[in-house]
Amino acid sequence: MDHPHVPIARAGGDLTRPSTDARPMRVVVLGTGYVGLTAAACLAELGHRVTGLDVDEALVERLGAGIVHIVEEGLADLVGAGLASGNLSFAAAPAAAPTVPAPGGCDGSVGGIVDTASVALARADVVLLCLPTPTRADGSLDVAFVEGAARWIGPILAPGAVVVTKSTVPVGTHVALAEWLDRDDIAVVSNPEFLREGTAVRDFAEPDRVVVGGDDPAAVGRVAALYATIDAPVLTMDAASAELVKVGANAFLAARLSMVNELSRLCERVGADIDDVTAGLGSDHRIGATFLRPGPGWGGSCFPKDTRGLVHLAASVGLRAPVVEAAIESNEEHVAHVVATVAAAAGGTLRGRRIAVWGLTFKAGTDDCRDSPALRVVEGLVAAGAEVVATDPAARVQPSGVRIVADAAAAAEGADVVVVATEWPEFAAVDLADVADGMRGAVIVDTRDVIDPLSARCAGLTLRRLGRTHGDVAAIVDRPALAGVA
Ligand code: UGA
Secondary structure (H helix, E strand, O other), X not given: OOOOOOOEOOOOOOOOOOOOOOOOOEEXXXXXXXXXXXXXXXXXXXXXXXXXXXXXXXXXXXXXXXXXXXXXXXXXHHHHHHHHHOOEEEEEOOOOOOXXXXXXXXXXXXXXXXXXXXXXXXXXXXXXXXXXXXXXXXXXXXXXXXXXXXXXXXXXOOOOOEEEEOOOOOOOHXXXXXXXXXXXXXXXXXXXXXXXXXXXXXXHHOOOOEEEXXXXXXXXXXXXXXXXXXXXXXXXXXXXXXXXXXXXXXXXXXXXXXXXXXXHHHHHHHOOOXXXXXXXXXXXXXXXXXXXXXXXXXXXXXXXXXXXXXXXXXXXXXXXXXXXXXXXXXXXXXXXXXXXXXXXXXXXXXXXXXXXXXXXXXXXXXXXXXXXXXXXXXXXXXXXXOEEEEEOOOOOOXXXXXXXXXXXXXXXXXXXXEEEOOOOHHHHOOOHHHHHHHOOOOEEEEOOOOXXXXXXXXXXXXXXXXXXXXXXOOOOOOOOOOOOOO
């Protein structure tokens, strides 16, 4: 982080950098979920004076005491450091817009405003909106929280403050946001976040790029200056483009994974190996080697929401997004394929079979189970009549019809098949000889490639891995002969 003077790659080829300097700013972050809390703690670490606001008073109290509610590597330490340095504080935001007087000054003399949240807002140079935008039944995103917040903060903010959308918002939100704020002297900027859960702090500190979109060059420059000490290219553009980069990136990555998972299904049928196939694909620099791991399907709080949101956006402007629609459909098919693979491993039926599921979160390193493919697999197993016993080191969920136990070995006790659904490193370290002793059957279906094939073989277990036909694997599903191939 020693390179404040990076060139700006501007859409359209303009390489001028907006006026940025590394001056610490007063920042308010509205919403202390994954995106908001990470942004607040990291910006405080960069030297800014940050106040995190949330409507959940109990949560604010815990955060103020340094207790972090999210499983995210390094985040608790950063929050603790921010609180200790005085750069980071938290305050409760009123759930409903309070009555406040006209905007106050930036010197702390905010006559009439008594609550901490309003004082922080009245002094803020930049306000980051990190609020939920839940998906409605039709795939559109509900922006009620953003609207409520904008209508609340509009009258409080000082002239010249910049309001930034950071968590995902529907494309076009910047226009509505300006209306809700109802202030000519406040600029709206889109600065989408690209961090991944589980590596959020690292992704914030070492981003591939910082995207800042807006019409007002001074406001864009101020938001870019928040990251002046981070060594990353800053891409400036209009707000609609910045909003579309966010959902476009997630839809692109989701489509890529649907493609990989489709190829892994094909591998199983034609005797190819997905590791070899992705190595070959990834060596083409136009494709790239990362984000090519097959799994039980993609999930989480972002890909499902953003793909559906993009399909809805296209429909709302009279277009279709058939590639994204197909990516969603392929992902659903893939979950069904995993369930069918487990059924085959259990002898052709799931009815009455005991299945151990290792992992419930949508990926390792997080406690987040939103739209988790592991849970969708569990649902499929239960629906097909299996008795499911599951375990996860971090998840705090109780899927219907499932018994949750403390660890992997306990889950495997008496199981016909073990399914590895999340890539927790704990599962790679399990003593497979113990597992084999306790199981009724002898097959592990590893959707995440965490189990060592040799260890499985030594323990007398059959390992079934998605799309992987080489190495120590016994095929369970009969492979049909290739039509037309001798
Ligand atoms: C995703 C994006 O990667 C972030 O850039 C973005 O900021 C974030 O959404 C967001 O919009 O907030 P995240 O949902 O945390 O991040 O998780 P990813 O690591 O991208 O994984 C998404 C899904 O794809 C998971 O189910 C994961 O298991 C799966 N995946 C990922 C694979 O199956 N294979 C891979 O090679 C990579």
